[in-house]
Amino acid sequence: MINIFKRNIKIKIISICFAFFAWIYVMAEVDPILIKDFNNVAVKITNIDVLQDSNMVIDPKSNLNVKVMLRGRRSLLKDIQKSNLNIYGKFENIKLGENELDLNIDVPNNVTYTIIPDKLVLNVEENMYVRKYIELDKINKLKEDFKISNMNINPEYTYVEGPRSLVKKVDRLVCKVNLKNKFKNFNAKIQIVPLDKYGKKVEGVNIKDKYAYVSVEVLKTKEVPLKINLTGDLDENYKLLGYELEPKNITISGPNEYIDNIKELYVEDFDISGLNEDKSVDLKINIPEKIQTEIKKVNLKINVSKIISKNFIISKNRIVFKGDIHNLDISKNNLPDNIKVKVAYLEDLEEKIKEEDIQLFINMQENEGNHAKFKIKYSMPYDVENVEIEPKYVVIE
Structure with a gap:
């Protein structure tokens, strides 16, 4: 009996060992141990309200993402996704400048993890809140022969909030109004953009009002x-x-x-x-x-x-007979010895007009109905207002 019992013990031990190794084999094949990596997993800060209460803010350039490596059975890891990973940390004795944040993660039992890095160093700044007026920048041009009469914006100002170093960079708030081919009044909802002194957009600040409403009055010119x-x-x-x-x-x-x-x-x-x-x-x-x-x-x-009027006396001997005299004897005429000439001229000619400038003549081709009656005419080197000649006509016998 004792020998039989001893033989059974050996058989049982062998059976148990066989079963154990069989279980290990099955587990290794059916539910193996795996390593699962997750990149850029967001870290949650559990006491972020401490920052707000202290009027502080995390530098937006700070990296709040980590890499997570999980090790465990396939059955334990299969339902774990990046979206349901809960990595968190808590500020201790928060201060301006660099602060270390120890990281933790919630995972199932029998799952081990590695967080890279295992702690974050975050830069904390004073949270700044300032008011700034919104400016309008015009881009492109109106249709030809049109111009802007008036531009109104609502609101006229808003608030910029964020880390002090970034808020200080904001030189102005701008709405860019596109005028391309506009030829009548129009309204537009336009994004408010924070710009630095070089005209570049400042990232990492919050604008209380994201948009402004702009009305533009366009007139024809x-x-x-x-x-x-x-x-x-x-x-x-x-x-x-x-x-x-x-x-x-x-x-x-x-x-x-x-x-x-x-x-x-x-x-x-x-x-x-x-x-x-x-x-x-x-x-x-x-x-x-x-x-x-x-x-x-x-x-x-x-x-x-x-207008100045001046009288001149011109000898009849200075009268010139022009043209064909038609067999008339020009010496036989009714002209007096002296011809009176009254000249009206502008005052700037006062020092210029002389008696010798007045030339009297008779055009023998132009009689006055009577073939022997002719008008006495004049010529002068200056433009004058009026000339009166006495007598006006000469009759040749």
């Missing part, structure tokens, strides 16, 4: 001539030489339906009565309703000259 009505009359002995408006043309702007109907604009009337010298005066432009112009006044320059 047109160049038109200016005109004036001169009223009254100069005194008899004065002459209006001319006048000039400066500028002669102006650019106006307004709604299409108004601009298209305007061909010219008038300035206020000017009375020249009693004017006896050159005049320069500023006058208002008569600007219609709904029409805009940067120029509100123009300058009117008026040139006036006094």
